[in-house]
Amino acid sequence: MKILGIETSCDETAAAVVQDGRKMLSNVIVSQIDIHAVYGGVVPEVAARSHIEVINPVINQALSDANCTWDDIDAIAVTYAPGLIGSLLIGMLAARTLAVLHNKPIYPIHHVEAHVYANFLTSSPNTTYKLPPTQPSFPMLALIVSGGHSQLVLFQDHGNYELIGQTCDDAVGEAFDKVAKIIGLPYPGGPSIGKAALDGDPLAYKLPKAKLAGKYDFSFSGLKTATLRAVQREVGVDFTFPSTQLAERLDDRKRNDFAASFQRIAIETLVDQTEKAFNDFHPKSVVIAGGVAANAELRRILSDRIPLHIDYAPMNLCTDNAAMIASLGFYFSQKNEPADPFELEVEPSISMTKTAWGSPL
16 A cells, blocks of 8 residues: 655655555655754744745655656545644645545544654665664554654554653753754754764763653753753853853853753653653563654663664654655554545644544544
């Protein structure tokens, strides 16, 4: 079964064709990072307009790269939640129109849940993707970490999962972005902090780990604020000094040390909670998903702490893409009826816990 996936939840316009949930026949992504880097973050109106410009060429390229015509496509899977409403609408309207024009079933896919399914892609004609050799086994523990989400999810099967831990405030990716801005590193913060940390001392500055009532929950707001206060102290100013003017007072050594110190605590926070959940639930497999899953230090420390071999998805499938949408679309289609293309709507903020499989949307 060949699924065309369409993803436009934020600032990547993406389309892909995946066969049987595991074979990635194509994966096309047009990123807007360079556009939004000027503003230090994604501007929703700009993102939506950029999607409009490229959505049709991206879909056509995905079909071409997969050597497919519409006769070869069995269904369409499209991100309907969560995300920026303007961006979601572009992908959804394109998918609904194509479903009607070509008489294809359409399946609405939750973007956060789909990130996990980058780990289910095991083969591709494109050898630039270093895919895991086998799919994860159930029960499966998933650490989902990105700019908008930080959560631990225990999967018993496809569509049968429980949210056991989540951030109480900032997502870890958001904290990376904000700290990068404080110390003068470019957007997006995750890759830039990871690179700077390579030349820094992770023990240079003592930063706190949050202690929470929820056994598997996370918190990053306090860490972000503690980093800000540490930078202010280091450059000799008080808490009233504007954060936007701190970076110019840091030299490269201090900037790298702050990057390494912040990254160490952020990653240890994630791994500590994942290790607790692993010891309590004894899953057969552990996966990480989302943009922060591309962090090399997270992968290294998690592998050291979890007594289980982890086949990580390639880093270029951790950020937003449509192959993960198409992969989940296959498994979703096995247990759910297609949606009505004339009635399907986007849901900008719905949690994946509200999308129980088998229930009408």
